[in-house]
Amino acid sequence: MWEKFTSSAKRIIKYAHEEAKAAQSDSVGSEHILLGIIFDRRSIACKLLKSMNVDLDELDTKIRENLTYGNYKFDNLDFDANAKRILELAYKEARDVRHTFIGSAHMLLAILKLPDTKACQILNSVGVDYEGYSKKFLEKLAEDEKKADEPESIQAYSAKSRQKTPVHPEREQTTTGRDFLSLLLWTGISTEAEAVLRLALEDAAKRPDKRLTPEDLLFAILKLEPLEITAFLNKYGVTYDQAIEYFKDTKKEDLPEKKPDDDTKGLAEDEKT
Secondary structure (H helix, E strand, C coil): CHHHECHHHHHHHHHHHHHHHHCCCCEECHHHHHHHHHHCCCCHHHHHHHHCCCCHHHHHHHHHHCCCCCCCCCCCCEECHHHHHHHHHHHHHHHHCCCCCECHHHHHHHHHCCCCCHHHHHHHHCCCCHHHHHHHHHHHHHHHHHCCCCCCCHHHHHCCCCCCCCCCCCCCCCHHHHHHHHHHHHHCCCHHHHHHHHHHHHHHHCCCCCCCCHHHHHHHHHHCCCCHHHHHHHHCCCCHHHHHHHHHCCCCCCCCCCCCCCCCCCHHHCCCC
């Protein structure tokens, strides 16, 4: 199941462990996971909370006021029973909406399904319940489906029906191409990698020669901001617009357009990185 967690969800788990260790707890509990969720303010879970008029700073303070502090100093902490239930329910929440990934929003929905946990009780105290949050979540799903052609949405690309990529009529498939497809089918592909490849192929298909290039893959990575590798590249000053400008001077073929200025992101942005 771990491989289904998005980059953002994995960061949530990592931060939850750090919070549990900082509190010298003997295990990772629901409240630590909730702290992990609201740590990344760019995640879908946080954006949905803000759309429900939740002050995330106040929520953070409220969670910390309800933490149980111990005197344990373990390097490796296990999940307590409630935290394990949250992870299991997050998988179910993702499956119920036919998502191939588990993100921050699925994890928050799972918490809200468990009214006996500290995290759920804290969320309820600020006016967030399962029904209300689930409604916001489904509205976001519908919105992403309408914007399925926007490059910033990983969910939009990964959730598309798996249609076969048509072969260009003027090009025969090479042995290397067949070997590549066989290898891809044998090894499988992550949600994020599928989104990158799908977007890169769509950009390549817009050019007369229909050939996928390394630049297409780079542009796709830089468009899909929720990826960890995108955050890494941005950290060192490599942005989508800068890449476009650079390759304009070295490439004669058509390049993708610059990204729009809007702030729309897809559900896997949980995955924000």
